[in-house]
Amino acid sequence: MTKKQVTFFLPYPVVQGVYTDVEEATQIIKNQIKNHKEGTQAIVVDSEFVDLFLEHTEQVTHVNFPEDAKWAMAGKFAHGKLKGGKTDYYFVLGTGHLHTGATSSHVTMSIRVLKHLGASQIVQLSTFCSVHSSLPLGELVIPRDHVSLCGRNPLFGVNEDRWGVRFPDMGDAYSTKMVSDITTLSREIQIPLHSLLFGHVIGPVTGSFANANLAQSLSIQALSTGLAPECIVARHCSIPFASLGVVTSSLYPQEKKRETLAITECHNHLSHLLKLVDHYFSQ
Numbered sequence: 001m002t003k004k005q006v007t008f009f010l011p012y013p014v015v016q017g018v019y020t021d022v023e024e025a026t027q028i029i030k031n032q033i034k035n036h037k038e039g040t041q042a043i044v045v046d047s048e049f050v051d052l053f054l055e056h057t058e059q060v061t062h063v064n065f066p067e068d069a070k071w072a073m074a075g076k077f078a079h080g081k082l083k084g085g086k087t088d089y090y091f092v093l094g095t096g097h098l099h100t101g102a103t104s105s106h107v108t109m110s111i112r113v114l115k116h117l118g119a120s121q122i123v124q125l126s127t128f129c130s131v132h133s134s135l136p137l138g139e140l141v142i143p144r145d146h147v148s149l150c151g152r153n154p155l156f157g158v159n160e161d162r163w164g165v166r167f168p169d170m171g172d173a174y175s176t177k178m179v180s181d182i183t184t185l186s187r188e189i190q191i192p193l194h195s196l197l198f199g200h201v202i203g204p205v206t207g208s209f210a211n212a213n214l215a216q217s218l219s220i221q222a223l224s225t226g227l228a229p230e231c232i233v234a235r236h237c238s239i240p241f242a243s244l245g246v247v248t249s250s251l252y253p254q255e256k257k258r259e260t261l262a263i264t265e266c267h268n269h270l271s272h273l274l275k276l277v278d279h280y281f282s283q
Helices: 019-032 047-054 104-117 176-188 209-217 228-236 267-282
Strands: 041-045 057-062 076-082 089-093 122-130 140-148 194-200 222-224 241-252 257-260
Touching: 019 104, 041 047, 041 104, 047 057, 047 089, 047 122, 047 267, 076 267, 089 104, 104 228, 122 228, 122 267, 140 176, 140 228, 140 267, 176 241, 176 267, 209 222, 209 241, 222 241, 228 241, 241 267
Parallel strands: 041 089, 041 122, 122 241, 140 194, 194 222
Antiparallel strands: 057 076, 076 089, 122 222, 140 241, 241 257
């Protein structure tokens, strides 16, 4: 009997082969950003916040990638300053989510590109769904850690040793120093932040009341369909990473209640977060 080779379908792609794509994208950015400097800080912006975020920027140069590129990233790259600020940043405008059908490589490629650009630190702006009535809509949060509730990992597959080790230590995934320094600064400039443990879910729904009950049993305070993959890849690449966010929806199982905050109502919330980010990076 002739033996047949069986190829199993992978629910998300391996990392292998992405390295050259990242190198190509990095070179395109360097060619278009004439004042590129190693050590530039980066701000990654959730897709829902992009339009509001751009209202708070100036001297922005947008990167144009070729339409016939064989690779794709979830976010668009730009370089500029926050309004009234003096610090130069790389901006990643938009994030990917697995529930849209995007692959793990597509979602996290921008983080790997930031590694090749020499980014010294990354702050990602995110949205969250609260599962506790003590965490109301509009609350500003700073994640200290996450729990994976979806079983997906962007490092699945053959490891790329040029980026990091096979099993990176996730004990400091959200940089303890960055979280501590930002939290201290938030008190000094009187922008209250809520320390957060969130659960990463795949979406496109954030969950049922039963899911929220399960999250509460694990001491999880909020849910998110993003952020965790970028954090894991940043850790793999040894880039200090932190996040700041806004609670834009809620799911309260005890009260059987759901609420949503329109993104257009988040202008002041985002202003506070960006003031905090610019103060932190300007220190």
